[in-house]
Each structure stands twice: as C-alpha cells, then as structure tokens.
Amino acid sequence: MFKVTPNPPEADPVSPPEPDSTRLNEAAPDFHIPSIADIKATPRTPGTLFTVDPQASSETLMVYLVETLASVDVMVHQLVDHLDGGARNALLGISNSVMLAEITANRVLDQIDP
Template identity: 40%
Template sequence: MCKITPNPPETDPASPYESNDSKKFHHAAERALDHYLKPATAIMAAPYKPSTMFLINPETDAESLLANACESLASASVMLGDVAGLVDGPIRKTLLGIAQVVMLGELAVNRALDKVEIAG
C-alpha cells in the first residue's frame, strides 16, 4: 500500500540552549521580538493628558464654541475639496472621503448649534 502523506521533515535536535553562543543568539532574538512586537505598556498605561499649549477660555459659552467649530470644519471641507481637485486616483478618493467625514462633523455641530439656540 502507498503512503499518501510524506514523512515529517527532519528537525535539528539541538536545543537553542545547547551552547553559550546559541543562548546569546536566542536572548538577542527574544529582545528584538519584544522590542518590535510587544505593545509599549508604559505609554498605554499613562493617562491621556491634553496639551496646555493652546487653551480655550473656560468661560466661553457653548454657542460660541460650536459656531467656531462649525466654521473650522467648513474651512477644512473647502480645503480638502480644493486639494482633491488637484490630484487624481486613490489619493483623490481618500481626500474626498475625509472631506465627507468633515462635512458630517459639520452637520452634527450645526445640529448641536441649533439645539443650543433653541434652548437659549
């Protein structure tokens, strides 16, 4: 009878800890893998602390903040559209997609602004 599966490949029976050189190589490889593949636990454990370089006056009312955000988003949308008109291919599609997300944000801010005006 014919054997359908091949014989398993022959493996090197030597342990990575057989000699001092192989131990050093193994430890160096582990450090390299840890450096590139393990998440930076110190960064992920640190709480997010926003930059204080640019501060908004805490006494600014919500309506003014929303109006400013709306104008900023509208400007970003126009800038993205202008740049998208200058390029072709996948970059253009990416820019137009970002412009659409910005427009959706602008719509949401406009709606929030409407609610603030109605309540106020």
C-alpha cells in the same frame, strides 16, 4: 506529491537569533516599564500651550467648530482637484467625514439656540 521544503523546515539562516535575556538585563539594569497602576496613580496635569477659554459659552465654541469644519472642507476640496486615483478617493472620504461632523455640529448649535 513531493514537498520542496522539509516538514518542519530547518532553521532559517537569515532570521536573527533569539535575544539573550541575561545580556539585555545587564545592558539596561535600571530600565523600568511603568505598570498601569503607576500610570493611573500619576496625577494628570493638563497642558496650557493650547487651551480653550473656560469662560467661553457652548454656543461660541460650537460656532467656532462649525466655521473650522467648513474651512477644512474648502481646503480639502481645493486639494482634491489636484489628485487622481486612490489619493483623490481618500481625500473625498475625509471630506465626507468633515461634512458629517459639520452637519452634527450644526444640529447641536440649533439645539443650543433654535
């Protein structure tokens, strides 16, 4: 049996050459990639742009969560009517995930206030 390509193939003229590390180091001498230790040593400062009231009760948060999930489910079902094929199936999958999250949130809400 005859092979069309040599074994191993010759150098591919289309592939870019390997970068020269010395030239890269000269181009960006002050560039520093932080290590995991650097990242963990940095204190976390939570953002305040989108915050939830720390005084809000768990029941209030759960009610808001259930209502938000129900709203998302309604929006998804309105969009599903305008789609066909794979996009429709993907959106129905998202709808199922939202529905499961809503059921779970309702179960937690039942445990908070039976």
